Amino acid sequence: MSSKNSILSALSQSALTAHPMPNIEVEVTPQPLVETFAASLATVAGELHQHGGLAALQAKVDELIAQKLQVLSLVEGVNGNRQVPNTAHELADIDYAILAGELGVAENGAIWVSQTQHRVTPFICENLILALPEKALVANMHQAVNQVSLAQGALGVFVAGPSKTADIEQALVVGAHGACSLQVYLY
Structure with a gap:
């Protein structure tokens, strides 16, 4: 028996028995979800737009397009000036990506985003805008x-503010590894 097989055999014999995951119940304290979410989002350098819904978002997109910026929208009912490209490499010049948020977390300002096309979209754009249903706040x-x-094989991430790092000379840098800004439009 080779060393590799000997080690793998020993490991398989010493494996622990499977145990079910614990059921953790956390009591939810009553809180105003939108206000708590807004405060948490501001703490992580995000910006919340509470009024106007998708119409306000479309007005913002129209402003951006008038400034000759490249806007890709993957939110139904919000029209940008770029179509979804064939390859992710063609996303390199996107100024704003608009994606649907599926769930917002009031305690930390995180938004769940699952990506079906070009997984890199929320990370490669210069600025990220998420449209989030108000009823989807927890x-x-x-x-x-x-x-x-x-x-299986799908991508989902919790996005909490724009990209940030503080490991460069102990100074906070926003946008170092991804989007430079995050705006969230509630509808």
Whole structure:
């Protein structure tokens, strides 16, 4: 028996028995979800637009297009000036990407986004705008993880503000590894 097989055999014999995941119940304290979400989002350098819904978002997109910026919208009812390209490489010059948020978490300002086309979209754009139904707000991550699911091979992420890092000379840098800004439009 080779060393590799010997090690793998020993590991398989010492494996622990499977145990079910614990059921963790966290009591949700009553809180105004929109206000808490707005405060949490501001803490992570995001900006919340509470009024006007998708019409306000379309007005913002129209302003951006008038400024000759490249806007890709993957939200039904909001029209940008770019179509979904054939390859992710063609997203390199996108100024604003508009995606649908599926779930918002009030305690930390995170928004669940599942991506079906070009997984890199929320990360490669200069600025990210998420459209989020107000009824999709939950109080905490315990509630959120019970509501999200993914098919095998699918991508889903919690986005909490624009890209940030503070490991460069101990100074906070926004947009170092992804979007430079995050705006969330509730509808």
